[in-house]
Amino acid sequence: DEWASAVAAIRGLPADGTILLVCHVNPDGDALGSMLGFGLGLRRLGRAPLATFPAPYELVPPFDELPGLDLLIDPADAPAAPDLLICFDAASVGRLGELADRLETAGTSVVLDHHASNSRFGDVPIVEPTAAATAVVAEALLTRLGVALDAQIAECLYVALSTDTGSFKFDLTTPSVHELAARLLATGIKPADISRRLFDSRPFGAMKLYGDVLARASLEPAAAGGAGMVWSYATLDDLERHGQRRHVLEGLIDAVRVAEEADVTCVLKQVGAQEWSVSLRSKGAVDVARVAVGLGGGGHRLAAGFTGYGSLTEVVDLVRAAL
Numbered sequence: 001d002e003w004a005s006a007v008a009a010i011r012g013l014p015a016d017g018t019i020l021l022v023c024h025v026n027p028d029g030d031a032l033g034s035m036l037g038f039g040l041g042l043r044r045l046g047r048a049p050l051a052t053f054p055a056p057y058e059l060v061p062p063f064d065e066l067p068g069l070d071l072l073i074d075p076a077d078a079p080a081a082p083d084l085l086i087c088f089d090a091a092s093v094g095r096l097g098e099l100a101d102r103l104e105t106a107g108t109s110v111v112l113d114h115h116a117s118n119s120r121f122g123d124v125p126i127v128e129p130t131a132a133a134t135a136v137v138a139e140a141l142l143t144r145l146g147v148a149l150d151a152q153i154a155e156c157l158y159v160a161l162s163t164d165t166g167s168f169k170f171d172l173t174t175p176s177v178h179e180l181a182a183r184l185l186a187t188g189i190k191p192a193d194i195s196r197r198l199f200d201s202r203p204f205g206a207m208k209l210y211g212d213v214l215a216r217a218s219l220e221p222a223a224a225g226g227a228g229m230v231w232s233y234a235t236l237d238d239l240e241r242h243g244q245r246r247h248v249l250e251g252l253i254d255a256v257r258v259a260e261e262a263d264v265t266c267v268l269k270q271v272g273a274q275e276w277s278v279s280l281r282s283k284g285a286v287d288v289a290r291v292a293v294g295l296g297g298g299g300h301r302l303a304a305g306f307t308g309y310g311s312l313t314e315v316v317d318l319v320r321a322a323l
């Protein structure tokens with residue numbers, strides 16, 4: 001099967017074979033954590049993998065303190081034709097940006113992912129839609145390779161698992177997720193420190209910016225056959241006014257989605273004059289992945305996103321119409 005093929009592809013690589021690890025653009029905790037954790041595991045096997053992600057090549061808090069950062073190289077320096085390519089947490093080829101061509105040039109490509117919408121690209125696609133995070137798939141493959149977990153690998157995988165499960169709160173938080181968490185914690189990593197860094201720590205200016213965004217949120221009751229929605233937005237001017245950078249908006253939707261009247265939450269983050277990064281969340285009844293895919297994006301049933309072009313009103317209208 002594909003697991004055996006992936007093990008054979010890694011084990012069969014000559015000692016001097018080049019291994020390139022890649023993950024999706026604007027990497028989140030699962031993309032970086034599963035990639036770096038797996039990369040550290042390959043090192044324990046005596047390999048020297050390189051890891052990267054598409055432009056913009058920038059590491060932002062809280063991911064700038066992950067173990068294994070020394071695996072990372074600028075995508076401009078990534079080998080043009082690695083012997084082995086391993087791809088993490090990318091639902092589609094497009095999410096690999098300028099690195100997508102490595103799927104053609106690599107000797108073999110292994111794809112580790114958990115998005116239901118994954119098109120099963122690559123030579124050896126291991127796609128597990130029931131997995132809470134790509135980290136679950138990565139750890140299972142490390143186990144098959146005979147790599148023992150250590151604290152560095154475990155911290156990477158714990159960051160991945162806890163981000164994609166929203167601190168073990170989302171619906172894919174199965175007994176096996178907690179069993180994996182237990183194996184990771186057994187290495188001695190500090191869950192309280194990691195969780196505070198990931199979820200409960202941001203600059204004072206960002207807190208004030210969240211205040212502005214919450215104050216201007218709108219609640220739209222369910223129309224006939226539709227879903228109630230709460231939505232808000234953050235502009236480039238908001239960031240400027242509070243002296244903040246874009247990455248502080250990562251947890252914004254979690255502050256907005258608490259409105260109990262709404263089934264769907266939408267947060268629009270301005271990227272340019274006519275460009276918005278749109279995040280969608282559902283409490284169950286609505287499949288927001290379908291909404292996002294219809295608008296050129298993707299994601300999971302209860303958490304998805306897309307890039308919207310036009311004015312704020314135009315982009316919100318698109319979401320309303322799709323709902």
Ligand code: 5GP
Pocket residue numbers: 091095115278279280296297298299300303304305306307
């Ligand atoms: P977030 O709202 O946290 O940025 O993204 C939630 C989920 O939606 C992500 O895990 C990712 O799967 C998906 N997603 C967000 N933005 C995009 C996008 O622009 N394109 C695609 N294909 N998926 C996205």
Ligand code: MN
Pocket residue numbers: 024028030031089
């Ligand atoms: Mn991701």
Ligand code: MN
Pocket residue numbers: 030031089114132133134164
């Ligand atoms: Mn993921």
